[in-house]
Amino acid sequence: MYNFHKKEAPLLGLQGSGGGLGFLAGSGGGPPDDGLYLVWRMDDQGTVLSPTFQDFGTVSESGTGVQCTKYSNIDPSWTRMYCASENRGHVWTFDNDQNSRDVLATLCNNSSDWAMSTGGSPSRTASGPRWGSSRWGTKGTPKSMVFQHNNNGGETHDIPTLGYSTNIWGSGMFWGNIDATSNHGGIMNIWDPHTGSGGSSTGDKLFVYLEYGAVGNHTNYTNYLTPTGPLGDARNLSWSHSSNSGLGGSPSNVADAGDRTSTSSWQSHGFQQNANDAWIQVDLGSGNQQAFNYTFAIGYPGGDHWSQFNRIEASNNGSNWARVAEWQDHNNDSSVSDYGRGYLIYNTGAHVYSNTINDVGKWIAIKPGPAYRYWRLRGTNFGATNSHQLVFNWALLKKNST
Numbered sequence: 001m002y003n004f005h006k007k008e009a010p011l012l013g014l015q016g017s018g019g020g021l022g023f024l025a026g027s028g029g030g031p032p033d034d035g036l037y038l039v040w041r042m043d044d045q046g047t048v049l050s051p052t053f054q055d056f057g058t059v060s061e062s063g064t065g066v067q068c069t070k071y072s073n074i075d076p077s078w079t080r081m082y083c084a085s086e087n088r089g090h091v092w093t094f095d096n097d098q099n100s101r102d103v104l105a106t107l108c109n110n111s112s113d114w115a116m117s118t119g120g121s122p123s124r125t126a127s128g129p130r131w132g133s134s135r136w137g138t139k140g141t142p143k144s145m146v147f148q149h150n151n152n153g154g155e156t157h158d159i160p161t162l163g164y165s166t167n168i169w170g171s172g173m174f175w176g177n178i179d180a181t182s183n184h185g186g187i188m189n190i191w192d193p194h195t196g197s198g199g200s201s202t203g204d205k206l207f208v209y210l211e212y213g214a215v216g217n218h219t220n221y222t223n224y225l226t227p228t229g230p231l232g233d234a235r236n237l238s239w240s241h242s243s244n245s246g247l248g249g250s251p252s253n254v255a256d257a258g259d260r261t262s263t264s265s266w267q268s269h270g271f272q273q274n275a276n277d278a279w280i281q282v283d284l285g286s287g288n289q290q291a292f293n294y295t296f297a298i299g300y301p302g303g304d305h306w307s308q309f310n311r312i313e314a315s316n317n318g319s320n321w322a323r324v325a326e327w328q329d330h331n332n333d334s335s336v337s338d339y340g341r342g343y344l345i346y347n348t349g350a351h352v353y354s355n356t357i358n359d360v361g362k363w364i365a366i367k368p369g370p371a372y373r374y375w376r377l378r379g380t381n382f383g384a385t386n387s388h389q390l391v392f393n394w395a396l397l398k399k400n401s402t
Contacts, residue, residue, distance in 0.1 A: 031075050031077045031212060032056070032057070032075055032212050033212070034212050034213030034214075035211070035212060035213065036082070036209050036210070036211050036368040037056065037057055037059075037209060037210050037211075037212070038059045038060070038061060038207060038208075038209050038368070039056070039059055039068055039069045039074060039104075039108060039208055039209065039210050040059065040067075040068040040069070040104075040107045040108055040206075040207070040208040041059055041060070041061060041063075041066070041067045041068065041205065041206070041207055041208075042066045042157065042159065042177075042187070042205065042206045043064055043065065043066075043187070043204075043205040043206075044157065044181040044187060044201060044203075045064040045065045045066075046064065046065030046066040046067075046156070047066060047156040047157070048066050048107070048111070048151075048156060048157055048158070048159050049110065049111040049153070049154075049155075049156060050110050050111070051065075051066040051067060051068050051108075051110070052065055052066065052067045052068075053067075053068065053069065053070045053073075054067055054068065054069055055069065055073070056069045056073055056074060056075075057069075061086070061205075061207065061369075068107060068108045068208075069108060070108060070109065071104060071105045071108040071109050071113075074104070074108065074210065075212070076096075076101075077212065078096055078210040078211060078212050079095075079096055079211055079212060079213060079214070079215050080093055080094065080095065080096065080130070080210070080211040080215050081093065081094040081095075081096070081100050081103075081104065081208060081209070081210055081211075082094075082207075082208065082209040082210075082211065082365070082367070082368060083162065083175050083189075083206070083207070083208055084189065084206075084207045084208075084209065084367040084368065085175070085187070085189035085204045085205060085206050085207060085367075086204055086205040086206075086207070087189075087202070087203065087204045087205070087323065088189040088190065088204065088323060088326055089134075089311050089312065089323040089324055089325045089326030089327075089366075089367060090134040090174075090175070090189050090190065090191060090326050090327075091132065091133060091134060091325065091364075091365035091366070091367045092128070092129045092133050092134065092162060092174070092175050093128055093129055093130045093131070093132050093133050093136075093365060094126060094127045094128040094129065094130060095127040095128060095130055096127075097127040099124040099125055099126065099127055099147070100124075100126075100127050101115070102115040102116055102124050103115075103116070103124060103147045103160045104208070104210075106149070106159070106160050107159060107160065107208060111151070111153055116147075116149060116160055118151050118152055118153035119151075119152050119153060121148060121149070121150045121166075121167075122148065122149065123146045123147065123148035123166050123168075124146060124147045124148075124160070125144075125145075125146050126145040126146055126147055126162060128145070129145065129162075131216075131331070131333070131360050131361045131363065132294060132331070132360065132363055132364060132365035133331075133365060134191060134326060134327050134364070134365075135191065135327070135328075135329065135331075136331060136361075144164070144165070145162055145163060145164060145174075146162075146163065146164075146165060146166060146168065147160040147161065147162055147176075148160065148161060148163065148166060148167075148168045149161060149176075149178070150169070150178055150179065155179060155180070157177050157179075157180065157181050157187070158177065158178055158179055158180075159176055159177055159206075160176060161173050161175065161176025161177060161178050161188075162174045162175040162176055163176075163193060164193060169184055169195065169196065169197070170195060170196075171193075171195070172193025172194065172195050173185060173188060173193055173194050173195070174188070174189070174190055174191075174193055174194075175188060175189050175190075175206070176188065176206070177206070179197075181201050181202075182200055182201050183197050183198070183199060183200070184196070184197050184198075184199060185198075185199035185202075186199050186200055186201050186202040186204075187201075187202050187203075187204045187205070187206060188202060188204070189204060189206065191326070191327070191328050207367075207368075209368045213399075216360060217360075218357065218358045218359065218360050220399055220400055221293060221294065221397040221398060221399055221400065222397065222398055222400055223257070223357060223395045223396065223397050224284075224290060224292070224396050224397075224398060225254065225255040225257075225282070225394055225395055225396050226255060226256075226257040227255070227256060227257060228257075229255075231284060231285070231288055233255075234252075234255035234282070235252040235253075235255045235256065236252075237252070237255075237282050237283060237284060237285065238282070238283035238285070239251035239252045239280070239281065239282055239283075240280075240281045240283075241271070241273055241278070241279065241280050241281065242273065242275060242277070242278050242279045242280075242281075243273040243274055243275040243278050243389075244273075245273065245274040245275065246272060246273055246274025246275075246388055247272065247273055247274075248266070248267045248270075248271070248272040248390075249266065249267040249268065249269070249270050249271040249272055250271055251271045251280045251281075251282075252271075253268070253269055253270050253271050253392070254270065254271060254280060254377075254391045254392065254393055254394040255282075255394065256269065256393075257353055257357075257393065258353060258392075258393075259352035259353050259354050260301050260346065260352065260392050261301055261346050261350075261352060262301060263300065263301050263302040266300065266301075266390070266392075269392055270300065270390055270391055270392040271389075271390070271391055272305070272388055272389065272390040273388065273389050274387060274388050275382065275387065275389070276380070276381060276382050276383045276387055277378075277379070277380045277381075277382070278307075278378070278379060278382060278389040279313070279376040279377060279378035279379075279389075280376065280377045280378075280389070280391060280394065281374060281375065281376045282374070282375050282376075283318075283373065283374055284373050284374070284375070285373070286373070288373065289316065289370075289371035289372055289373045290371050290372070290396070290398055291368075291369060291370060291371040291372070291398070292366050292375075292396045292397060292398050293365070293366055293397055293398055293399050294360075294363040294364060294365055294366060294395075294397040295312050295325055295363065295364050295366055295377075295394070295395055295396055295397065296330070296331075296344065296356055296362055296363050296364060296393075296394075296395045296397075297310070297330065297342075297343045297344065297377055297391055297393065297394050297395075298343060298344045298345075298346075298351055298352065298353060298356060298391070298392050298393035298394075299341075299342075299343030299344065299345050299390055299391055299392060300345070300390040300392065301345065301346035301347060301392070302346075302347055303341075303345050303347050303348060304385040304386045304388070304390075305343075305382075305385060305386060305388045305389060305390035306341055306342035306343040306345070306379065306382070306384075306385055306389075307342045307379025307380060307381045307382045307384060307385075307389065308328055308342060308379075308381040308384035309328060309342075309379060309380045309381045310326070310327050310328065310330070310342045310343075310377075310378070310379045310380075311323050311324075311325060311326045311327075311378050311379075311380075312324050312325035312326075312364075312366060312375065312376065312377060312378070313375070313376040313378055314369075314372035314374065314375050314376070315372060315373070315374040315376075316370075316372055316373050316374070317374075318373075318374050321376070322369065322372070324366050324367050324369060324372075325364055325365065325366045325367065327342075327364055328342065329341065329342070330342060330343055330344050330362075330364070331361065331362050331363060331364055332344060332349055332351065332361075332362055333359050333360075333361025333362045334349055342379060342384075343391065344356060344362060353392075353393045356393075356395075357395065363395075363397065366396075375396060377391065377394050
């Protein structure tokens with residue numbers, strides 16, 4: 001459920017030192033409806049030292065400059081923070097704790113009110129990344145990351161940036177921007193951490209969203225790619241694929257919601273094609289556009305047949321595609337920090353549909369955004385294994401309405 005650009009009843013707040021919460025309930029205010037709300041945006045224009053403030057629910061993904069809702073006007077009952085970007089599909093999710101609130105109270109305030117004050121390279125231990133993130137760590141234990149900036153009060157785009165340990169510019173950075181937008185990797189949202197002062201402008205735009213409502217329970221979400229999905233039997237939707245080489249099975253098999261522990265008769269349960277860059281596409285049909293929250297993909301039970309670089313792409317015209325999720329190693333909710341497989345595999349972790357649909361730790365977040373009609377599961381480096389894409393299950397999960 002996405003509530004973008006939805007104007008809520010006025011949210012009343014008191015301005016506090018350091019952007020601290022002085023939120024007042026009542027008087028026509030109160031928590032927003034359940035959903036996801038964009039609260040901060042930054043490209044290479046404007047300045048983070050004095051962003052343009054917008055009413056809650058009216059921050060726009062389009063346009064230029066630094067735009068946000070003032071921290072004191074953000075209801076504090078949010079459950080999860082999402083860090084994403086326009087051009088990349090990586091999503092980083094964080095729980096609502098003091099460190100996350102300090103990051104938010106820095107991004108969404110004038111520099112004089114930053115919770116992470118200017119000067120001294122302040123850092124905060126990240127409450128995550130949590131499950132669903134592009135890389136979130138071992139079972140029950142998020143990767144050890146921090147948010148840190150290096151802004152002395154005069155840099156227009158140096159912000160709390162996600163990376164490994166302190167001095168993130170040396171240990172590795174994933175999301176954010178250090179110093180100018182033309183060095184230290186520029187405005188970034190990446191899988192492999194950037195180190196050092198090199199790198200140039202990326203042309204990307206960063207977003208921060210807040211979710212209100214329950215998270216973490218698999219029963220709160222519905223997979224649309226099943227024989228009994230909200231759109232009916234998803235196997236009867238319009239399916240297509242990218243390659244005419246090495247074909248086996250049918251693309252619609254990936255929506256059978258079945259478990260496979262054996263490689264026998266794989267053509268009846270999966271779909272294969274031969275290419276280094278390959279995709280499977282589903283058309284939800286006219287008027288059936290959906291904004292999904294999470295995805296997962298299960299591959300050939302015997303292994304291989306997966307790509308090193310994976311993404312979900314979405315479109316409303318079948319020609320212009322947005323990259324809405326992105327990963328290398330698939331989330332797997334195991335004791336293995338980096339799974340080393342682009343898809344979940346039965347012979348590496350005993351992953352099947354029934355023990356994945358009920359385990360949010362295996363899911364991958366789709367970045368918040370509009371509803372789309374066409375959806376693709378794509379890989380761009382199947383040469384990392386045997387140059388074949390072979391998928392048995394694909395899920396597109398949407399939060400149930402409340």
